[in-house]
Amino acid sequence: MNLTLKIWRQKDSNAKGQMVDYKVTDISEHMSFLEMMDVLNEQLIESGEEPVAFDHDCREGICGMCSMYINGEAHGPDRGITTCQLHMRMFKDGDTITIEPFRAAAFPVIKDLVVDRTAFERIQQAGGYISVNTSGNTQDANAIPISKHAADEAMDAATCIGCGACVATCKNSSAMLFVGAKVSQYALLPQGQVEAADRVQNMVSQMDLEGFGNCTNTGACEVECPKGISLDNIARMNRELMKAALK
Amino acid sequence: MGGFFKSSIGRKVAMALSAFFLMFFLIIHLAVNITSLFSADLFNELSHFMGTNPLVQFALQPVLIFGVVFHFIMGFILELKNKKANGVSYAKNNGAANSSWMSRNMIYSGLVILAFIVLHFIDFWFPELNTKYVLGDMSGMHDGEYRYFHEMVEKFHNPLRVGAYVISFALLGLHLAHGFTSAFQSMGSSAGRKKTLQNIGKAYSIIIPLGFIIIALFHHFIHQH
Ligand code: HEM
Ligand code: SF4
Ligand code: FES
Numbered sequence: 001m002n003l004t005l006k007i008w009r010q011k012d013s014n015a016k017g018q019m020v021d022y023k024v025t026d027i028s029e030h031m032s033f034l035e036m037m038d039v040l041n042e043q044l045i046e047s048g049e050e051p052v053a054f055d056h057d058c059r060e061g062i063c064g065m066c067s068m069y070i071n072g073e074a075h076g077p078d079r080g081i082t083t084c085q086l087h088m089r090m091f092k093d094g095d096t097i098t099i100e101p102f103r104a105a106a107f108p109v110i111k112d113l114v115v116d117r118t119a120f121e122r123i124q125q126a127g128g129y130i131s132v133n134t135s136g137n138t139q140d141a142n143a144i145p146i147s148k149h150a151a152d153e154a155m156d157a158a159t160c161i162g163c164g165a166c167v168a169t170c171k172n173s174s175a176m177l178f179v180g181a182k183v184s185q186y187a188l189l190p191q192g193q194v195e196a197a198d199r200v201q202n203m204v205s206q207m208d209l210e211g212f213g214n215c216t217n218t219g220a221c222e223v224e225c226p227k228g229i230s231l232d233n234i235a236r237m238n239r240e241l242m243k244a245a246l247k
Numbered sequence: 248m249g250g251f252f253k254s255s256i257g258r259k260v261a262m263a264l265s266a267f268f269l270m271f272f273l274i275i276h277l278a279v280n281i282t283s284l285f286s287a288d289l290f291n292e293l294s295h296f297m298g299t300n301p302l303v304q305f306a307l308q309p310v311l312i313f314g315v316v317f318h319f320i321m322g323f324i325l326e327l328k329n330k331k332a333n334g335v336s337y338a339k340n341n342g343a344a345n346s347s348w349m350s351r352n353m354i355y356s357g358l359v360i361l362a363f364i365v366l367h368f369i370d371f372w373f374p375e376l377n378t379k380y381v382l383g384d385m386s387g388m389h390d391g392e393y394r395y396f397h398e399m400v401e402k403f404h405n406p407l408r409v410g411a412y413v414i415s416f417a418l419l420g421l422h423l424a425h426g427f428t429s430a431f432q433s434m435g436s437s438a439g440r441k442k443t444l445q446n447i448g449k450a451y452s453i454i455i456p457l458g459f460i461i462i463a464l465f466h467h468f469i470h471q472h
Protein backbone atom coordinates (compact mmCIF):
# COMPACT_ATOMS: atom_id res chain seq x y z
CA MET A 1 0.00 0.00 0.00
CA ASN A 2 0.94 3.63 -0.52
CA LEU A 3 0.74 6.08 2.35
CA THR A 4 1.16 9.73 3.19
CA LEU A 5 2.90 10.33 6.51
CA LYS A 6 2.70 13.58 8.46
CA ILE A 7 5.60 13.41 10.88
CA TRP A 8 6.80 15.77 13.60
CA ARG A 9 10.38 16.80 12.82
CA GLN A 10 12.43 18.63 15.44
CA LYS A 11 16.22 18.97 15.20
CA ASP A 12 16.93 19.02 18.93
CA SER A 13 15.30 19.89 22.23
CA ASN A 14 15.69 23.63 21.66
CA ALA A 15 14.59 23.74 18.04
CA LYS A 16 11.09 24.65 16.99
CA GLY A 17 9.61 21.61 15.29
CA GLN A 18 6.99 21.23 12.60
CA MET A 19 4.95 18.59 10.81
CA VAL A 20 6.52 17.39 7.54
CA ASP A 21 4.80 15.31 4.84
CA TYR A 22 6.41 12.16 3.40
CA LYS A 23 5.26 9.48 0.96
CA VAL A 24 6.04 5.78 1.29
CA THR A 25 5.13 3.21 -1.35
CA ASP A 26 4.75 -0.59 -1.52
CA ILE A 27 4.28 -1.06 2.20
CA SER A 28 3.27 -4.63 3.04
CA GLU A 29 0.33 -5.06 5.39
CA HIS A 30 2.37 -7.68 7.26
CA MET A 31 4.96 -5.10 8.31
CA SER A 32 4.99 -3.68 11.77
CA PHE A 33 4.66 0.07 12.12
CA LEU A 34 8.34 0.36 13.02
CA GLU A 35 9.33 -1.60 9.91
CA MET A 36 7.34 0.88 7.87
CA MET A 37 9.33 3.64 9.60
CA ASP A 38 12.54 1.78 8.70
CA VAL A 39 11.48 1.81 5.03
CA LEU A 40 10.91 5.56 5.23
CA ASN A 41 14.28 6.11 6.88
CA GLU A 42 16.15 4.09 4.24
CA GLN A 43 14.42 6.21 1.64
CA LEU A 44 15.51 9.37 3.45
CA ILE A 45 19.11 8.18 3.87
CA GLU A 46 19.31 7.32 0.16
CA SER A 47 18.17 10.78 -0.80
CA GLY A 48 20.70 12.30 1.61
CA GLU A 49 18.14 13.51 4.15
CA GLU A 50 18.20 13.16 7.92
CA PRO A 51 16.31 9.98 8.97
CA VAL A 52 13.44 10.32 11.45
CA ALA A 53 14.64 9.61 14.99
CA PHE A 54 12.35 7.30 16.98
CA ASP A 55 12.78 5.16 20.07
CA HIS A 56 12.71 1.35 19.94
CA ASP A 57 14.56 -1.59 21.41
CA CYS A 58 12.99 -5.02 21.87
CA ARG A 59 10.43 -4.73 19.07
CA GLU A 60 8.30 -7.35 20.80
CA GLY A 61 6.25 -5.30 23.20
CA ILE A 62 8.19 -5.83 26.40
CA CYS A 63 10.69 -2.99 26.79
CA GLY A 64 8.36 0.00 26.50
CA MET A 65 10.80 2.07 24.44
CA CYS A 66 8.79 2.55 21.26
CA SER A 67 6.47 5.51 21.65
CA MET A 68 4.76 7.64 18.97
CA TYR A 69 1.28 9.16 18.90
CA ILE A 70 -0.29 7.75 15.76
CA ASN A 71 -3.47 9.24 14.30
CA GLY A 72 -4.33 10.78 17.65
CA GLU A 73 -3.70 7.73 19.85
CA ALA A 74 -0.69 6.49 21.79
CA HIS A 75 0.71 3.45 19.96
CA GLY A 76 -1.90 3.94 17.24
CA PRO A 77 -5.43 2.64 16.75
CA ASP A 78 -5.07 -0.97 17.98
CA ARG A 79 -5.63 -2.05 21.63
CA GLY A 80 -3.31 -3.77 24.10
CA ILE A 81 -0.20 -3.26 22.00
CA THR A 82 2.91 -1.12 21.68
CA THR A 83 3.91 0.60 18.43
CA CYS A 84 6.31 -2.23 17.53
CA GLN A 85 3.32 -4.60 17.72
CA LEU A 86 1.10 -2.39 15.59
CA HIS A 87 0.61 -3.92 12.16
CA MET A 88 0.22 -2.04 8.92
CA ARG A 89 -2.91 -4.08 8.23
CA MET A 90 -4.65 -1.63 10.58
CA PHE A 91 -4.33 0.94 7.78
CA LYS A 92 -5.65 1.18 4.22
CA ASP A 93 -4.00 2.01 0.94
CA GLY A 94 -4.01 5.79 0.42
CA ASP A 95 -4.30 6.61 4.14
CA THR A 96 -2.70 9.68 5.66
CA ILE A 97 -1.09 8.85 8.99
CA THR A 98 -0.20 11.55 11.51
CA ILE A 99 2.80 10.63 13.66
CA GLU A 100 3.77 12.76 16.66
CA PRO A 101 5.97 12.34 19.71
CA PHE A 102 4.37 11.56 23.11
CA ARG A 103 3.42 14.99 24.44
CA ALA A 104 3.71 16.14 28.05
CA ALA A 105 5.63 18.95 29.68
CA ALA A 106 7.43 16.28 31.72
CA PHE A 107 8.41 14.39 28.52
CA PRO A 108 10.40 17.00 26.55
CA VAL A 109 11.25 16.15 22.94
CA ILE A 110 14.91 15.24 22.42
CA LYS A 111 14.70 14.85 18.67
CA ASP A 112 11.85 14.18 16.21
CA LEU A 113 9.77 11.42 17.85
CA VAL A 114 12.18 10.71 20.70
CA VAL A 115 11.15 12.08 24.09
CA ASP A 116 12.91 12.14 27.43
CA ARG A 117 11.06 9.78 29.79
CA THR A 118 13.68 9.77 32.56
CA ALA A 119 11.08 11.43 34.82
CA PHE A 120 9.67 7.90 35.23
CA GLU A 121 13.08 6.65 36.36
CA ARG A 122 13.35 9.38 38.97
CA ILE A 123 9.90 8.45 40.28
CA GLN A 124 11.03 4.82 40.54
CA GLN A 125 14.21 5.85 42.33
CA ALA A 126 12.10 7.79 44.84
CA GLY A 127 10.57 4.56 46.17
CA GLY A 128 9.75 1.97 43.53
CA TYR A 129 11.71 -0.81 45.21
CA ILE A 130 12.00 -2.83 48.39
CA SER A 131 15.14 -2.82 50.51
CA VAL A 132 16.30 -6.40 50.96
CA ASN A 133 19.52 -7.52 52.54
CA THR A 134 21.06 -9.74 49.86
CA SER A 135 24.27 -10.55 51.73
CA GLY A 136 23.92 -14.31 51.50
CA ASN A 137 21.09 -15.00 53.92
CA THR A 138 18.08 -13.82 51.91
CA GLN A 139 14.80 -15.32 53.02
CA ASP A 140 13.18 -17.79 50.62
CA ALA A 141 10.31 -15.84 49.03
CA ASN A 142 8.16 -18.97 49.00
CA ALA A 143 8.29 -19.09 52.81
CA ILE A 144 6.01 -16.02 52.94
CA PRO A 145 2.33 -16.92 52.45
CA ILE A 146 0.60 -14.73 49.85
CA SER A 147 -2.97 -15.19 48.69
CA LYS A 148 -3.48 -16.12 45.05
CA HIS A 149 -5.67 -13.07 44.60
CA ALA A 150 -3.03 -10.65 45.91
CA ALA A 151 -0.30 -12.37 43.92
CA ASP A 152 -2.32 -12.09 40.72
CA GLU A 153 -3.13 -8.44 41.26
CA ALA A 154 0.46 -7.59 42.13
CA MET A 155 1.62 -9.42 39.01
CA ASP A 156 -0.90 -7.54 36.87
CA ALA A 157 0.40 -4.24 38.25
CA ALA A 158 3.98 -5.33 37.70
CA THR A 159 3.39 -5.88 33.98
CA CYS A 160 3.60 -2.10 33.45
CA ILE A 161 6.53 -1.54 31.09
CA GLY A 162 6.92 2.17 31.82
CA CYS A 163 6.20 3.17 28.23
CA GLY A 164 4.44 6.43 29.09
CA ALA A 165 1.42 5.88 26.84
CA CYS A 166 -0.79 6.70 29.82
CA VAL A 167 0.82 10.12 30.19
CA ALA A 168 0.79 10.77 26.45
CA THR A 169 -2.90 9.90 26.25
CA CYS A 170 -4.08 11.73 29.34
CA LYS A 171 -5.59 15.14 28.71
CA ASN A 172 -3.93 16.19 31.97
CA SER A 173 -0.60 14.46 31.27
CA SER A 174 -1.08 12.63 34.53
CA ALA A 175 1.31 9.81 35.40
CA MET A 176 -1.03 8.26 37.95
CA LEU A 177 -1.60 4.99 36.09
CA PHE A 178 2.14 4.36 35.95
CA VAL A 179 2.76 5.41 39.56
CA GLY A 180 -0.39 3.60 40.68
CA ALA A 181 0.93 0.39 39.15
CA LYS A 182 4.38 0.83 40.66
CA VAL A 183 2.94 1.56 44.11
CA SER A 184 0.45 -1.31 43.86
CA GLN A 185 2.90 -4.04 42.93
CA TYR A 186 4.44 -3.65 46.39
CA ALA A 187 1.40 -2.48 48.34
CA LEU A 188 -0.27 -5.80 47.57
CA LEU A 189 2.57 -7.94 48.89
CA PRO A 190 3.87 -8.50 52.44
CA GLN A 191 7.41 -7.60 51.33
CA GLY A 192 6.20 -4.13 50.41
CA GLN A 193 4.61 -3.26 53.75
CA VAL A 194 7.66 -2.07 55.72
CA GLU A 195 8.33 0.86 53.39
CA ALA A 196 4.74 1.32 52.18
CA ALA A 197 4.06 4.77 53.68
CA ASP A 198 7.39 6.29 52.65
CA ARG A 199 7.17 4.71 49.21
CA VAL A 200 3.82 6.19 48.22
CA GLN A 201 4.62 9.61 49.71
CA ASN A 202 8.01 9.85 48.02
CA MET A 203 6.83 8.56 44.66
CA VAL A 204 3.82 10.86 44.59
CA SER A 205 5.86 13.91 45.56
CA GLN A 206 8.44 13.07 42.88
CA MET A 207 5.60 12.66 40.38
CA ASP A 208 4.27 16.12 41.32
CA LEU A 209 7.77 17.60 41.19
CA GLU A 210 8.28 16.32 37.65
CA GLY A 211 5.26 18.34 36.55
CA PHE A 212 2.77 15.59 35.70
CA GLY A 213 -0.89 16.62 35.90
CA ASN A 214 -3.80 15.61 38.12
CA CYS A 215 -5.94 12.63 37.28
CA THR A 216 -9.57 13.48 36.50
CA ASN A 217 -10.56 9.84 36.03
CA THR A 218 -11.32 10.02 32.32
CA GLY A 219 -10.05 6.45 32.06
CA ALA A 220 -8.27 7.14 28.75
CA CYS A 221 -4.96 5.76 30.09
CA GLU A 222 -6.43 2.37 30.90
CA VAL A 223 -7.83 2.07 27.36
CA GLU A 224 -4.55 2.99 25.67
CA CYS A 225 -2.20 1.14 28.05
CA PRO A 226 -0.52 -1.70 26.12
CA LYS A 227 -0.58 -3.87 29.24
CA GLY A 228 -4.16 -3.17 30.29
CA ILE A 229 -3.11 -1.73 33.66
CA SER A 230 -6.36 -1.14 35.58
CA LEU A 231 -7.59 2.16 37.03
CA ASP A 232 -8.04 0.21 40.27
CA ASN A 233 -4.32 0.80 40.74
CA ILE A 234 -4.89 4.55 40.89
CA ALA A 235 -7.61 4.10 43.51
CA ARG A 236 -5.23 1.88 45.48
CA MET A 237 -2.48 4.51 45.29
CA ASN A 238 -4.92 7.16 46.53
CA ARG A 239 -5.85 4.86 49.44
CA GLU A 240 -2.21 4.21 50.22
CA LEU A 241 -1.46 7.93 50.27
CA MET A 242 -4.43 8.62 52.56
CA LYS A 243 -3.30 5.82 54.88
CA ALA A 244 0.23 7.23 54.91
CA ALA A 245 -1.02 10.75 55.65
CA LEU A 246 -3.08 9.51 58.61
CA LYS A 247 -0.12 7.68 60.14
CA MET B 248 -1.38 15.87 56.92
CA GLY B 249 -0.81 19.44 55.65
CA GLY B 250 1.47 18.07 52.96
CA PHE B 251 -1.24 15.65 51.90
CA PHE B 252 -3.64 18.34 50.70
CA LYS B 253 -0.83 20.03 48.77
CA SER B 254 -0.18 16.86 46.78
CA SER B 255 -1.91 16.15 43.49
CA ILE B 256 -3.87 13.28 45.06
CA GLY B 257 -4.75 15.26 48.18
CA ARG B 258 -6.22 18.01 46.02
CA LYS B 259 -8.30 15.40 44.22
CA VAL B 260 -9.54 14.02 47.53
CA ALA B 261 -10.53 17.53 48.64
CA MET B 262 -12.27 18.04 45.31
CA ALA B 263 -14.22 14.82 45.76
CA LEU B 264 -15.15 15.67 49.37
CA SER B 265 -16.56 19.03 48.31
CA ALA B 266 -18.39 17.30 45.45
CA PHE B 267 -19.94 14.73 47.81
CA PHE B 268 -21.26 17.54 49.97
CA LEU B 269 -22.69 19.31 46.92
CA MET B 270 -24.35 16.11 45.73
CA PHE B 271 -25.89 15.59 49.18
CA PHE B 272 -27.10 19.17 49.17
CA LEU B 273 -28.76 18.71 45.77
CA ILE B 274 -30.84 15.84 47.16
CA ILE B 275 -32.10 18.00 50.05
CA HIS B 276 -32.72 20.96 47.77
CA LEU B 277 -34.71 18.86 45.29
CA ALA B 278 -36.67 17.19 48.08
CA VAL B 279 -37.81 20.59 49.33
CA ASN B 280 -38.58 22.01 45.90
CA ILE B 281 -40.48 18.97 44.68
CA THR B 282 -43.17 19.63 47.29
CA SER B 283 -44.06 22.78 45.34
CA LEU B 284 -45.55 20.54 42.65
CA PHE B 285 -48.34 19.31 44.88
CA SER B 286 -48.57 21.51 47.97
CA ALA B 287 -47.84 25.23 48.13
CA ASP B 288 -48.38 25.08 51.90
CA LEU B 289 -45.85 22.33 52.50
CA PHE B 290 -43.36 24.09 50.25
CA ASN B 291 -43.89 27.33 52.16
CA GLU B 292 -43.40 25.68 55.51
CA LEU B 293 -40.27 23.83 54.49
CA SER B 294 -38.86 26.97 52.88
CA HIS B 295 -39.56 28.96 56.00
CA PHE B 296 -37.90 26.33 58.15
CA MET B 297 -34.82 26.19 55.91
CA GLY B 298 -34.67 29.96 55.70
CA THR B 299 -34.95 30.69 59.40
CA ASN B 300 -33.61 27.66 61.28
CA PRO B 301 -30.35 28.84 62.86
CA LEU B 302 -28.68 25.45 62.38
CA VAL B 303 -29.40 25.51 58.65
CA GLN B 304 -28.63 29.21 58.30
CA PHE B 305 -25.49 29.48 60.35
CA ALA B 306 -23.99 25.98 60.20
CA LEU B 307 -25.03 24.27 56.97
CA GLN B 308 -25.28 27.36 54.77
CA PRO B 309 -21.71 28.59 55.40
CA VAL B 310 -20.42 25.05 54.78
CA LEU B 311 -22.38 24.99 51.53
CA ILE B 312 -21.04 28.35 50.36
CA PHE B 313 -17.53 27.25 51.26
CA GLY B 314 -18.08 23.94 49.47
CA VAL B 315 -19.24 25.59 46.25
CA VAL B 316 -16.49 28.20 46.23
CA PHE B 317 -13.85 25.64 47.15
CA HIS B 318 -15.06 23.23 44.47
CA PHE B 319 -14.89 25.64 41.56
CA ILE B 320 -11.71 27.39 42.67
CA MET B 321 -9.98 24.04 43.11
CA GLY B 322 -11.47 23.01 39.75
CA PHE B 323 -9.86 26.05 38.12
CA ILE B 324 -6.53 25.44 39.87
CA LEU B 325 -6.44 21.81 38.76
CA GLU B 326 -7.45 22.76 35.21
CA LEU B 327 -4.63 25.34 35.01
CA LYS B 328 -2.09 22.90 36.43
CA ASN B 329 -3.20 20.24 34.00
CA LYS B 330 -2.97 22.62 31.04
CA LYS B 331 0.58 23.44 32.11
CA ALA B 332 1.45 19.74 32.49
CA ASN B 333 0.16 19.18 28.97
CA GLY B 334 2.88 21.14 27.18
CA VAL B 335 2.60 21.25 23.38
CA SER B 336 -0.76 20.04 22.08
CA TYR B 337 -1.15 17.30 19.51
CA ALA B 338 -1.82 18.15 15.87
CA LYS B 339 -4.22 15.23 15.90
CA ASN B 340 -5.81 13.85 19.06
CA ASN B 341 -8.59 11.28 19.10
CA GLY B 342 -10.01 11.74 22.60
CA ALA B 343 -13.29 10.03 21.73
CA ALA B 344 -11.37 6.78 21.14
CA ASN B 345 -10.68 6.31 24.82
CA SER B 346 -12.85 8.54 27.02
CA SER B 347 -16.29 10.07 27.34
CA TRP B 348 -17.14 13.61 26.30
CA MET B 349 -18.36 14.34 29.84
CA SER B 350 -15.06 13.35 31.40
CA ARG B 351 -13.07 15.54 29.03
CA ASN B 352 -15.21 18.63 29.51
CA MET B 353 -15.82 18.88 33.26
CA ILE B 354 -14.45 22.42 33.29
CA TYR B 355 -16.97 23.55 30.65
CA SER B 356 -20.00 21.87 32.20
CA GLY B 357 -18.71 23.30 35.49
CA LEU B 358 -18.50 26.81 34.06
CA VAL B 359 -22.12 26.65 32.91
CA ILE B 360 -23.15 25.49 36.40
CA LEU B 361 -21.15 28.35 37.88
CA ALA B 362 -22.95 30.86 35.63
CA PHE B 363 -26.20 29.28 36.75
CA ILE B 364 -25.24 29.56 40.43
CA VAL B 365 -24.58 33.29 39.93
CA LEU B 366 -28.01 33.71 38.28
CA HIS B 367 -29.61 31.62 41.00
CA PHE B 368 -28.05 33.75 43.73
CA ILE B 369 -29.28 36.93 42.09
CA ASP B 370 -32.73 35.38 41.66
CA PHE B 371 -33.30 33.93 45.11
CA TRP B 372 -30.48 34.14 47.54
CA PHE B 373 -29.62 37.86 47.47
CA PRO B 374 -33.28 38.99 47.72
CA GLU B 375 -33.69 36.51 50.56
CA LEU B 376 -30.67 37.89 52.42
CA ASN B 377 -31.95 41.40 51.81
CA THR B 378 -35.41 40.68 53.19
CA LYS B 379 -34.18 38.74 56.21
CA TYR B 380 -30.98 40.41 57.30
CA VAL B 381 -31.03 43.90 55.78
CA LEU B 382 -34.71 44.70 56.18
CA GLY B 383 -34.86 42.42 59.20
CA ASP B 384 -38.12 40.76 58.19
CA MET B 385 -37.88 37.19 59.45
CA SER B 386 -41.62 36.53 59.26
CA GLY B 387 -41.56 34.98 55.78
CA MET B 388 -44.92 36.68 55.26
CA HIS B 389 -46.28 39.01 52.65
CA ASP B 390 -49.85 40.36 52.70
CA GLY B 391 -50.73 37.91 55.41
CA GLU B 392 -49.49 34.75 53.79
CA TYR B 393 -46.18 32.99 53.23
CA ARG B 394 -44.30 34.63 50.36
CA TYR B 395 -41.99 31.78 49.21
CA PHE B 396 -44.29 29.95 46.82
CA HIS B 397 -45.44 33.14 45.12
CA GLU B 398 -41.93 34.45 44.79
CA MET B 399 -40.83 31.25 43.09
CA VAL B 400 -43.79 31.10 40.71
CA GLU B 401 -43.12 34.76 39.85
CA LYS B 402 -39.57 33.90 38.78
CA PHE B 403 -40.66 31.12 36.46
CA HIS B 404 -42.87 33.34 34.33
CA ASN B 405 -39.95 34.48 32.23
CA PRO B 406 -39.33 31.88 29.50
CA LEU B 407 -35.70 33.01 29.15
CA ARG B 408 -35.03 32.21 32.77
CA VAL B 409 -36.76 28.86 32.45
CA GLY B 410 -34.65 28.14 29.35
CA ALA B 411 -31.46 29.02 31.20
CA TYR B 412 -32.49 26.72 34.06
CA VAL B 413 -33.22 23.84 31.70
CA ILE B 414 -29.88 24.16 29.87
CA SER B 415 -27.91 24.54 33.10
CA PHE B 416 -29.49 21.46 34.64
CA ALA B 417 -28.83 19.47 31.49
CA LEU B 418 -25.16 20.36 31.87
CA LEU B 419 -25.30 19.54 35.57
CA GLY B 420 -26.50 16.11 34.47
CA LEU B 421 -23.48 15.73 32.19
CA HIS B 422 -21.15 16.98 34.96
CA LEU B 423 -22.56 14.39 37.33
CA ALA B 424 -22.62 11.59 34.76
CA HIS B 425 -18.84 11.63 35.02
CA GLY B 426 -18.45 13.26 38.43
CA PHE B 427 -20.49 10.86 40.55
CA THR B 428 -18.34 7.77 39.97
CA SER B 429 -15.20 9.85 39.53
CA ALA B 430 -15.53 11.13 43.09
CA PHE B 431 -15.42 7.56 44.45
CA GLN B 432 -12.29 6.83 42.45
CA SER B 433 -10.66 10.02 43.79
CA MET B 434 -11.47 8.88 47.31
CA GLY B 435 -9.55 5.68 46.66
CA SER B 436 -12.54 3.42 46.20
CA SER B 437 -12.82 1.14 43.19
CA ALA B 438 -16.55 0.89 43.93
CA GLY B 439 -17.17 3.66 41.39
CA ARG B 440 -15.98 1.25 38.71
CA LYS B 441 -18.47 -1.47 39.62
CA LYS B 442 -21.85 -1.81 37.92
CA THR B 443 -23.90 -1.05 41.04
CA LEU B 444 -22.46 2.40 41.69
CA GLN B 445 -22.31 3.19 38.00
CA ASN B 446 -26.03 2.57 37.78
CA ILE B 447 -26.71 4.60 40.91
CA GLY B 448 -24.57 7.38 39.40
CA LYS B 449 -26.52 7.25 36.16
CA ALA B 450 -29.82 7.37 38.01
CA TYR B 451 -28.63 10.23 40.22
CA SER B 452 -27.31 12.29 37.32
CA ILE B 453 -30.60 11.92 35.44
CA ILE B 454 -33.14 12.13 38.28
CA ILE B 455 -31.73 15.14 40.13
CA PRO B 456 -31.37 17.53 37.16
CA LEU B 457 -34.62 16.26 35.62
CA GLY B 458 -36.42 16.93 38.90
CA PHE B 459 -35.34 20.58 38.88
CA ILE B 460 -36.19 20.91 35.18
CA ILE B 461 -39.69 19.52 35.75
CA ILE B 462 -40.28 21.94 38.62
CA ALA B 463 -39.25 24.94 36.49
CA LEU B 464 -41.37 23.84 33.53
CA PHE B 465 -44.33 22.93 35.74
CA HIS B 466 -44.56 26.34 37.34
CA HIS B 467 -43.94 28.06 34.01
CA PHE B 468 -46.79 26.33 32.24
CA ILE B 469 -49.27 25.78 35.09
CA HIS B 470 -49.21 29.28 36.53
CA GLN B 471 -49.68 31.36 33.37
CA HIS B 472 -51.28 34.74 33.93
C1 HEM C 1 -23.83 21.80 42.50
C2 HEM C 1 -22.85 21.92 41.70
C3 HEM C 1 -21.79 20.87 41.41
C4 HEM C 1 -21.76 19.52 41.68
C5 HEM C 1 -22.80 18.70 42.38
C6 HEM C 1 -20.49 19.03 41.17
C7 HEM C 1 -20.06 17.72 41.23
C8 HEM C 1 -18.81 17.28 40.87
C9 HEM C 1 -18.30 15.95 41.06
C10 HEM C 1 -19.07 14.81 41.71
C11 HEM C 1 -17.02 15.93 40.59
C12 HEM C 1 -16.07 14.74 40.60
C13 HEM C 1 -15.06 14.89 41.72
C14 HEM C 1 -13.89 13.96 41.58
O1 HEM C 1 -13.66 13.38 40.52
O2 HEM C 1 -13.15 13.80 42.55
C15 HEM C 1 -16.73 17.22 40.08
C16 HEM C 1 -15.53 17.58 39.51
C17 HEM C 1 -15.26 18.81 38.94
N1 HEM C 1 -16.09 19.90 38.95
FE1 HEM C 1 -17.94 19.97 39.76
N2 HEM C 1 -19.79 20.05 40.61
C18 HEM C 1 -20.56 21.20 40.74
C19 HEM C 1 -20.23 22.47 40.33
C20 HEM C 1 -19.05 22.81 39.67
C21 HEM C 1 -18.72 24.15 39.28
C22 HEM C 1 -19.53 25.41 39.57
C23 HEM C 1 -17.52 24.08 38.66
C24 HEM C 1 -16.84 25.33 38.14
C25 HEM C 1 -16.05 25.44 37.18
C26 HEM C 1 -17.10 22.69 38.64
C27 HEM C 1 -15.94 22.19 38.08
C28 HEM C 1 -15.45 20.91 38.27
C29 HEM C 1 -14.17 20.46 37.79
C30 HEM C 1 -13.16 21.25 36.98
C31 HEM C 1 -14.04 19.13 38.23
C32 HEM C 1 -12.82 18.29 38.07
C33 HEM C 1 -12.93 17.30 37.04
C34 HEM C 1 -12.66 15.95 37.62
O3 HEM C 1 -11.94 15.83 38.61
O4 HEM C 1 -13.16 14.98 37.06
N3 HEM C 1 -18.05 21.94 39.28
N4 HEM C 1 -17.82 18.04 40.25
S1 SF4 D 1 0.65 2.02 33.00
FE1 SF4 D 1 0.50 1.14 30.91
S2 SF4 D 1 0.66 2.94 29.57
FE2 SF4 D 1 1.42 3.60 31.56
S3 SF4 D 1 3.61 3.28 31.53
FE3 SF4 D 1 2.73 1.39 32.37
S4 SF4 D 1 2.43 0.06 30.61
FE4 SF4 D 1 2.76 2.11 29.78
S1 FES E 1 10.32 -1.65 21.04
FE1 FES E 1 10.14 -2.63 22.99
S2 FES E 1 8.03 -2.42 23.41
FE2 FES E 1 8.16 -1.65 21.38
